[in-house]
Amino acid sequence: MLKNYLKIAWRNLWRNKAFSAINIIGLALGLACSLLILLWMQDERSMDSFHLHKDRLYAVYEREYAEGTTGATYATPGLLGEELKKVIPEVQYGLSYAFDAGIFRTGGKVLREEGMYAGNDLFHMFSFPLLQGSADKALSAPGNIAISNKMATALFGSPAAAMGKTVSYNNRQHFLVTAVFADVPNHSSLKFDYLLNWDTFLATRPHARLWSGQGPRTAIMLRKDAHPARVSARLLKFLDNYYRSQGPGLRKELGMQRFDEQYLHGNFENGQVSGGRIEYVRLFSIIAVFILLIACINFMNLTTARAAKRAREIGVRKVAGAMRLSLVQQFISEAMLLVLVATGIALLLVQSSLPLFNDITGKRMELPFSQPGFWLQLTLLGLLTGCMAGSYPAFFLSSFQPVKVLKGVLQSGKETARFRKGLVVFQFVLSILLVISVITVSRQVNYIQTKQLGYDRENLLYVPLEGHLSQQYAFFKQEALKQPGIKMVTQMGGAPTGVHSYQDSVSWEGRSPDYRPTFAIAAVGRDFIETVGAHLVKGRDFSPAFSTDTLNFLVNEAAAAKLGFKDPIGQALTLEDGHRGIIIGIVQGFHTSSLHDPIEPVIFKFDESSGGNALIRTSAGKTTQALAALQQLCRQLNPAFPFRYQFADDAYQRMYKSEQVISRLGYWFAALAIVISCMGLLGLALFSAEQRTKEVGIRKVLGASVTQLLVLLSREFLLLLLLAFAIAVPLGWYAMHKWLEGYAYHTGIAWWIFLLAGALSLLVALGTVSVQAVRAALVNPVRSLRAE
Structure with missing residues (x-):
């Protein structure tokens, strides 16, 4: 049965090459965009997820009540990590750390590396494997240093050769290499090539010993039997015994957050964790859904629009005893075959565009062909796309009554036409929304880049x-x-x-x-x-x-x-x-x-x-x-x-790298959304011109000009685009107004943004439709009237 379904599906695809090509290319572009965004989202969500004890690792932040407002920061006192471990029994390990950069010399070799000062508990808490040395002794004394495999190889030739050697730090101090760790993976929010003992940091920075001071960060690891809620409750009043300035005018508390969540949820609002990079992940997940929906809508529209072409086939099959379920399976199979071909093309598009995508996002992503999970996700994405694109056409086509079909009196009805028009409006609402968003984000990025900051950045x-x-x-x-x-x-x-x-x-x-x-x-x-x-x-x-x-x-x-x-x-x-x-x-x-x-x-x-x-x-x-x-x-x-x-x-x-990445990606995805939408319009215009071939011929014989015929064939699409514009404008204004509220200083939402977004979408769409309309209007009327 499945073999027959696929054979019939292939014959239909081959018979209607132009429409099949439009559907396949549209679905391929939609799937490629979705795959790129999926890879990016997974990369963002995988940050710090490799740590073995990630469910027990927490970042500590400080909340401050002052002047009637509440703020919060990850900057904490430099003594906090060790003190939490001593005072709260549920805390197994406590760590204070601060980022650093230094020049290292040994044997005539010079390196400049990024590193950290950290407590001795670091290798017990985080999964940074040691190639040489032990976790207990790596940072146990002020004169110790732990270096990465890369740094050990560059300075000494190998990790084993580095052990016990001395390196000069900033031409001021000398440190003994007591451990070599594997290079920090890309998915770590902590980036370092060397680690220095925390007491070294405290010795040169007296303010870090003050409980009223801020600067270093703190992380803790709870015991296996600890209850995070209880530890969080104890942290609220922890500073009362250390910070003498607690009072009506100022109060400080501690809070904690899963360490693997702070990368995406790193912003604070009213002293509580609120948003961060997760907002961009959510935004692009919506964009991925939008673009895939637009591609699926193209398939639905073209398939239902060409229903009459397959009406007799459906009627004959029903008279021959075909059940509606088998017809639904047939049409779903056709959609799945299209999606299968489109998926193959999408993989090629993603593979070829990944270098550019990585350059824009600053990532090192690649298609994980060797991971079974990737193929499972790809299969689920394909099945979802196939069902979403093929379900409505399948149930619509299988509902035809054989008696009417075989008599040649098939009428799809006003409801079907309205639904098809509604889908066109919906996909262009999404496209115009994307354009409005991209223009607004771009203006905000430009505003940031050119705003006067109280000093002159030039020269x-x-x-x-x-x-x-x-x-x-x-x-x-x-x-x-x-x-x-x-x-x-x-x-x-x-x-x-x-x-x-x-x-x-x-x-x-x-x-x-x-x-x-x-x-x-x-x-x-x-x-x-x-x-x-x-x-x-x-x-x-x-x-x-x-x-x-x-x-x-x-x-x-x-x-x-x-x-x-x-x-x-x-x-x-x-x-x-x-x-x-x-x-x-x-x-x-x-x-x-x-x-x-x-x-x-x-x-x-x-x-x-x-x-x-x-x-x-x-x-x-x-x-x-x-x-x-x-x-x-x-x-x-x-x-x-x-x-x-x-x-x-x-x-x-x-400081605004994320906004710049969002702006650049937004341009690409908005452009692709419009291209995919216009491909659907091209298909509908092609079908409309085909259906009205005799009408066009008669009008030309009666004296209609090419311009008049162009208006005739384009008017319906113009009205749909104007309706989409009217719906997209208030939605776009509201969405961008809420986004700009995240900036204390931001650009306005100018009226011309909406006009430009509408005009751009309109010009591209009408240009697409007009190409086919002009072709139909220029056909010799004799050929049009002879057409069956």
């Missing part, structure tokens, strides 16, 4: 103050200003988009004990304002003419508002470490974080000994010349370290 670059550069910063600045193409030089503990030090115990005269706002603290050097291109609203910058400026502060407008002074200039502030000085200037709105958040209140303190980065302003058009001069200068002053730099604009763009 501004960062040079890390490593090694001797940190110790000889004053001389470096003096010599750099003599080089061609360099206008200004200053210093900053981090970067304009990377202020990571916060204090909630800043005090000033008149501050209420119940009022405890949190300020970002940025360490900067002289000429900071002029170098970064910021603007002073009032007061002055740090100046060598005032010896007391080494104790003074600048504040941005947000910080000035928090302080509550009518005139902040000259008012005294005292930081958590006892640093006391007066405010000498107010800086205009200054963004130090993502545009998802409002401008943070920032206090700029003078400190040219904290390392960080040299911020260098170059003359327009002379950046290349300035870089060459800087490289030469750094080689002279800091020969042990390779010259490194990054442009401020590049550092800023990396």
Whole structure:
């Protein structure tokens, strides 16, 4: 029976080559898009899923109640990991960690690698296999270092040869290699090629020992018999015994989240985990469904539209005794055969487009042909597509009454025509929605890239103050200003988009004990304002003419508002470490974080000994010349370290990598959605022209022009597209309005976005329909009237 079904299906496909090709290509494009999105979604969801104890691993975050608002962050006190393990019995292992980067030397070889400071429990908690050494001793002493297989091979030739050897770190310290671990897999959110003992971190960063400080991250692993809900309840009041500033004006709590969930659910709202990259996963899952639906709708429309062509076949088979179920099976088989061919083409399309897709998304995905699970998913996707595409045509065609069919009085009825038109409207609503979304996302990305941040990113670059550069910063600045193409030089503990030090115990005269706002603290050097291109609203910058400026502060407008002074200039502030000085200037709105958040209140303190980065302003058009001069200068002053730099604009763009990926992918998928929709329209236009061949011939004989015939054949499709546009506009506005609410600063939803989306879809669709309409209108009327 199945053999007969397939044989009949193949004959029908071969007999109607044009319509079969349209259906196959449409389904292949839809399946290819769905497969690409499925691969991406699985890659995103697999992050951190390889850890053996993933169901017991938790990230700890800190929730803060202050000024009537609630916020949360993964930044925690540096002592928290060890203390949680000591105090809460259900916590088997506790870990504090912080990211790092360093230059390593041994035997004339030099490497710059990304790494972490971490506690000794790391290898007990996470599944990073050790090739050499033991988990108990890997990070047991401050002088120990664990390195990756890649790093061990590069420096010593092999993991075994690396054991017991010494490496120089940043030309300041020497560490003994006590373990070598397998290279960290791509699906790990923790990326590192070396690990240093946590006590080494605490020894050089006193603020990390303060319970009021924030910065490092904390992870814990519960015992097998522990109840996560009970541990979470104990964490709520854990800080009460350590953080002395708990009170009406400020309160801090701890919360915990499954470690393998923080990659996708890494945002907070009102102190609770809320959204993150998962929003993009959900968005693209919807896009995949949309595109597959559009392809299936094409199949339904073309199959039901051509019902009359197969009416006599159905009538004869019913008279011969065929049951309706067997007819349904026949038509479903035809749909499945189409889907099978389309799936093969889709796999070829995915394989050929994966390099470009990986380049856009920054992934290393490949089709997992060797995994049975992939073939199971592909089979289920094919079956779902075949059933979705073929079910309605199967039940529709099998419902024909043989008596009417054989008499040649088949009428599909208005209901069928309405349903078909409804499907066309629905698929173009989806297409126009995608175009509106893509244009809006693109505008927001452009808004982010061009928005004034309170400083000028153009011709501004960062040079890390490593090694001797940190110790000889004053001389470096003096010599750099003599080089061609360099206008200004200053210093900053981090970067304009990377202020990571916060204090909630800043005090000033008149501050209420119940009022405890949190300020970002940025360490900067002289000429900071002029170098970064910021603007002073009032007061002055740090100046060598005032010896007391080494104790003074600048504040941005947000910080000035928090302080509550009518005139902040000259008012005294005292930081958590006892640093006391007066405010000498107010800086205009200054963004130090993502545009998802409002401008943070920032206090700029003078400190040219904290390392960080040299911020260098170059003359327009002379950046290349300035870089060459800087490289030469750094080689002279800091020969042990390779010259490194990054442009401020590049550092800023990396903050919005996800939005840029979404924007680029959106263009491709929206374009494919329109192409697939238009392929369906092309098929319907081809069928419509075929059905009205004699009418067209008669009208031409009676004097109708090509233009009049073009309008006649296109008018119905135009009305359907206008209806789709009217439905898509309010839906698109609402969806994009909700998305933009996630940004504290965002572009507006301009009226022309909807007009452009509608016009673009309309022009492409009408262009597709018009090609076939013109062909039909230009046919010799004699041939049209002779057509059967």
